[in-house]
Amino acid sequence: MEKNSTKNLILTLSIIGIISALLLTFVYQWTSPYIQANQAENQRKAINEVLSGAETIKQVEKDGETFYEGYSADGQRIGVAYKNSGGGYNGIIELMIGFDIENQKIFRISVLSHEETPGLGARITEQEFKSNFVNKPFGQYQVVKTPAQSELDVEAISGATISSVRTTRIIQDAVTKITKAYGGGK
């Protein structure tokens, strides 16, 4: 049989394709529990990070949205964490945001996943940017390129204005949702 016959070409590619697919199936089955565990672990860590001091976390459904309520050891509600996502510069940005409902402010934010440019937009995960939202009161946030003047200002990362604006937009959206679900404070 001639080596370059059509039958031979199809056969070769099919065999390589089948072997590759088989091997990758095993790799997928082997790694996916670890990948899922990593993601679950990340989410748990993120909730603990944004609701510091919470002993127990309760998952609550409200208006079709999932909220994570954090309670202290003596049963007091410390705050509520909410996972929100939206488009960034390259892909989806997923954030965990901790809210202090009583005082109408954000505790802290944590970035669960993103596809921003490494070294630029990816710096939304760094403390320097995240500190913008520590104890931030609810309101209309303004992204600025200079050090923040008012308490609603958010200082953008230099070279990554779009990532900064989009992240702020996701947080703004989360604030709207949490105010709707939990009402205006007390």
Next chain:
Amino acid sequence: MAVDFKELFGDFKNGLWNENPIIRLVIGMCPTLAVTNSTENGLAMGLATAFVLIMSEIVISLIKNLIPANVRIPSFILIIASFVTFTDYFLKAFFPAIAASLSIFIPLIVVNCLILGRQEAFASKNPVHRAIADGIGMGLGFTWVLTLLGAIREFFGMGSIMGIQLLGAWYRPMVIMVLPAGAFLTLGILVGIMNLISREG
């Protein structure tokens, strides 16, 4: 078949300097320009690419006589893609931090012309032991240049190396170095310096 160690060493050394993929052949530019904005990213990207390169060179060198010439390119791509997918899952499962920082560039190793280029130019024409030597040489050659580029750009762009702050607050970072333009500038200067060295030597 006697193994000629001198020849093997030549194949290995080839990738490190004489035919270094980045500064000599100037191939594989997509990850070179995109992810070298920090030392750590450069190193991780280099090692991931080297792994895929070595593994696919071994496989292709082993089955080179079974693949009809007309479908050799799609066959190479299938084999490379399998190893890339493996690397992607593996990093996500066991090194989530590295996977997160390189994100989209790991799957993009498939289209790195360094890898396909070496299969076509070397692995499909030479025995397995030479293919391994070539893979390791080219892989390490790619890694060291990527790491150096990352180090230079991180140093000037953020004042740090491997995330460790070296320059104090007095240093005003040259943001352009971590932006895409900085990759072109650094690479151009690096290739120029390498040419100068080899011309004199």
